[in-house]
Amino acid sequence: MKDSTSRTETGTRTGIVMSRFGARSSHAGSLIAPGALAILLWLGGSQGALAQKPPAQAPSSDELRPLYANAMDVDEGKHLARTTCSNCHGAEGLSTTAGVPNLAGQRSVYLYRELRAYASGARDVSAMTDAVKFLSTDALIDVAAYYASLEPAQPAAASDVKGSADPAQAGKAAAAGCAGCHGEIGVSKTPGTPSLVGLDPKYLVAAMAAYKSGQRKNDIMKAMIAPLAEANLNNIALFYATQKPVRAQTAAPGNATAGQALAASCAGCHGAQGISGNPATPSLAGQDAQYLAAVLHGYQDGSRSDATMKGLAAGLDDGAIKNLAAYYASLQPQPPAVPKSLTAAQWAERCDRCHGINGNSADPHVPALAAQRADYLEKVLDAYRSGVRRSPEMAAMVDVLSENDIKNLAAYYARQKARAVVYVPIPSR
Ligand code: HEC
Ligand code: HEC
Ligand code: HEC
Ligand code: HEC
Numbered sequence: 001m002k003d004s005t006s007r008t009e010t011g012t013r014t015g016i017v018m019s020r021f022g023a024r025s026s027h028a029g030s031l032i033a034p035g036a037l038a039i040l041l042w043l044g045g046s047q048g049a050l051a052q053k054p055p056a057q058a059p060s061s062d063e064l065r066p067l068y069a070n071a072m073d074v075d076e077g078k079h080l081a082r083t084t085c086s087n088c089h090g091a092e093g094l095s096t097t098a099g100v101p102n103l104a105g106q107r108s109v110y111l112y113r114e115l116r117a118y119a120s121g122a123r124d125v126s127a128m129t130d131a132v133k134f135l136s137t138d139a140l141i142d143v144a145a146y147y148a149s150l151e152p153a154q155p156a157a158a159s160d161v162k163g164s165a166d167p168a169q170a171g172k173a174a175a176a177g178c179a180g181c182h183g184e185i186g187v188s189k190t191p192g193t194p195s196l197v198g199l200d201p202k203y204l205v206a207a208m209a210a211y212k213s214g215q216r217k218n219d220i221m222k223a224m225i226a227p228l229a230e231a232n233l234n235n236i237a238l239f240y241a242t243q244k245p246v247r248a249q250t251a252a253p254g255n256a257t258a259g260q261a262l263a264a265s266c267a268g269c270h271g272a273q274g275i276s277g278n279p280a281t282p283s284l285a286g287q288d289a290q291y292l293a294a295v296l297h298g299y300q301d302g303s304r305s306d307a308t309m310k311g312l313a314a315g316l317d318d319g320a321i322k323n324l325a326a327y328y329a330s331l332q333p334q335p336p337a338v339p340k341s342l343t344a345a346q347w348a349e350r351c352d353r354c355h356g357i358n359g360n361s362a363d364p365h366v367p368a369l370a371a372q373r374a375d376y377l378e379k380v381l382d383a384y385r386s387g388v389r390r391s392p393e394m395a396a397m398v399d400v401l402s403e404n405d406i407k408n409l410a411a412y413y414a415r416q417k418a419r420a421v422v423y424v425p426i427p428s429r
Contacts, residue, residue: 066108067364067423069145073138077146080139084131093147101376105152105420109364111144123389152418153371161374161415163344163408171239174232178224185243191250191290198245198286198333201237202279208233217303231403238338245286245333252289252329254319259327262320265312274331286333292325344408347401351409354393358416364423371418377410 069077081093085103090096093104103111117123119132119140132140164170175186178196183189186196196204210216212225228236263274266284270276274285284292298304299313316324348359351369356362359369369377383389384398385406401409 063109063113063365066112066141066144066148069108069141073142074146074149076139077142077144080135080143081146085143088127088131089147093150094153095373095376098373098375099379100373102153102372103147104150105368105418106147107361107364107366107368107421108144108148108423110361110367111147112140113365115140115144149422152368152420153373155371155417156374156411156414158415161411163411164404167235167341167404168238168242171232171235171237174228175236175239178236183249186240187243187246188248188250188288188291191288192294194288194291195245195248195286195333196240197243198275198283198336199241200276200279200283200336201234201241201338203282204237204240205233206280207282208236215305241336241338245335247286247331247333248288248329250288250290250329252326254289254293254322254324254326256323256326256330259320259323259325262316262324263327266324269308270328274328275334279336283333283336284328285331287328289322289325289329292328293321296321296324341402341405344405344412347405347409348412351397359413360416360419360421362421364421368418369413370416372413374410374414377413378406381406381410 081089088095088097088100089103090100093102093106095102114123115132115135118125118128119135121129135143178186181188181190181193182196188195207216208221208225208228211218211221212228214222225233263270269278269281270284274283274287276283295304296313296316299306299309300316302310313321352358354361354363354366355369356366359372361368380389381398381401384391384394385401387395398406
């Protein structure tokens with residue numbers, strides 16, 4: 001542990017915190033060499049080190065071996081790293097290659113655990129499996145201890161790793177070409193063209209996808225939607241769904257009072273005031289009357305296909321359609337329920353419960369995230385999400401993250417200052 005001693009003398013603020021391993025060793029002697037107590041040494045600030053959740057699985061004594069590597073072991077690890085790993089992971093464990101993680105300052109027990117996962121194929125990445133499959137347990141321990149002993153990467157500059165823009169803001173930009181027909185914020189001024197406000201984002205996405213696939217037939221809309229990627233459709237839908245809805249600014253020639261009486265049979269699905277509670281069923285309140293009438297005719301003649309609506313529209317004559325349209329157009333639209341998205345910093349509070357303050361893990365089993373490469377973080381979060389990389393802890397977390405959240409979290413952690421830790425065994429009595 002010569003390395004660690006010298007690093008405490010570099011002038012960074014140093015704090016000493018007893019780690020959980022220290023506490024555990026007093027009643028579980030098998031974890032830690034008799035007579036020794038593990039002390040966690042924070043280099044460069046100590047606040048909050050104990051706020052982290054304990055590991056789900058108790059560490060085995062074998063897994064803790066990298067914590068007790070001595071200077072000679074670290075030296076052997078260094079030799080192995082230079083000959084076998086640095087081509088990809090960079091000199092001193094600082095990667096310059098997209099998709100390859102920094103290893104410098106990463107927690108030793110975690111590194112050792114992952115190396116064994118690659119060796120056994122449990123973490124299936126051929127570049128890594130090829131690099132480690134012939135290495136002995138001792139070699140893996142040494143190289144893990146070596147990389148853990150190195151000074152971590154500098155945080156990425158904010159200008160280098162930007163998260164994705166606010167999705168609704170991105171949607172506004174992508175919807176610029178829609179304003180001419182649908183209105184600046186989706187409130188139609190053109191008879192026959194629907195308003196897009198007051199509609200559930202899921203409904204909007206499904207409607208756009210239906211034009212794209214040709215299931216819903218409209219040449220203009222197909223041409224407008226065809227070039228847009230799926231992420232764009234989500235962003236556009238979110239933009240319209242978060243605008244303050246008002247009634248379409250168009251005339252409604254029918255008799256709304258007569259329409260209200262007919263609407264009793266529609267209320268079960270479209271809501272009592274034309275506000276639907278189901279994302280698959282559109283709200284009708286405040287919609288352009290001419291569009292509503294055209295759609296009902298469309299269900300009748302089959303130019304718009306929907307089994308449910310076809311049956312319901314079949315019995316309506318032209319007068320009934322006009323009156324229903326006038327009634328729904330007269331109602332006040334409401335903003336749809338949009339799932340509230342958390343900012344990267346709000347998400348990170350949840351992640352930090354396991355990964356330590358600002359991604360500086362104080363638990364040698366749990367990886368530090370601070371100052372890791374953003375491209376790598378994004379890649380592994382996607383891997384957890386798709387199930388390619390398996391971890392019970394992470395599966396539950398990434399399930400609820402959107403693609404945008406992942407981009408933003410990767411950028412967030414890449415920008416955090418990384419702090420080295422060392423775990424120093426000292427005599428207990
Ligand atoms: C051919 C290039 C290559 C070589 C050589 C290589 N690595 Fe890797 N390493 C990678 C890539 C790519 C990843 C990311 C894989 C993934 O996404 O799981 C990785 C991931 C890792 C990880 C996981 C880090 C984390 O944060 O989870 C560890 C640990 C690691 N390498 C250690 C080593 C060691 C030790 C050696 C030398 C014995 C080595 N690597 C040699 C390419 C390489
Ligand atoms: C040239 C005029 C025009 C432009 C430009 C246009 N639309 Fe449309 N849009 C229409 C018309 C007309 C309809 C009704 C088509 C139908 O009857 O199915 C429609 C229907 C829709 C619907 C279905 C609404 C509902 O209530 O089911 C959505 C969603 C939509 N457009 C989104 C967009 C988006 C997003 C853009 C920009 C990328 C766009 N439109 C550009 C004219 C336009
Ligand atoms: C059993 C449930 C149900 C009932 C009852 C029902 N609808 Fe619908 N309606 C739907 C669904 C689901 C859709 C979406 C279908 C689609 O995507 O084309 C829809 C779509 C519509 C649309 C298209 C809106 C748009 O933005 O494109 C109109 C207009 C409409 N319904 C009017 C009515 C009227 C008027 C009645 C009563 C006479 C009625 N609906 C009764 C389920 C229902
Ligand atoms: C319940 C504890 C827990 C929570 C909460 C948690 N993680 Fe993890 N995380 C882990 C563990 C344990 C691992 C190591 C799993 C493995 O070996 O694959 C891990 C691994 C990772 C990795 C891989 C690191 C590397 O170097 O390869 C990333 C990235 C990550 N977590 C990000 C996050 C983010 C972002 C969040 C919040 C959205 C989060 N984690 C929340 C426990 C947690």
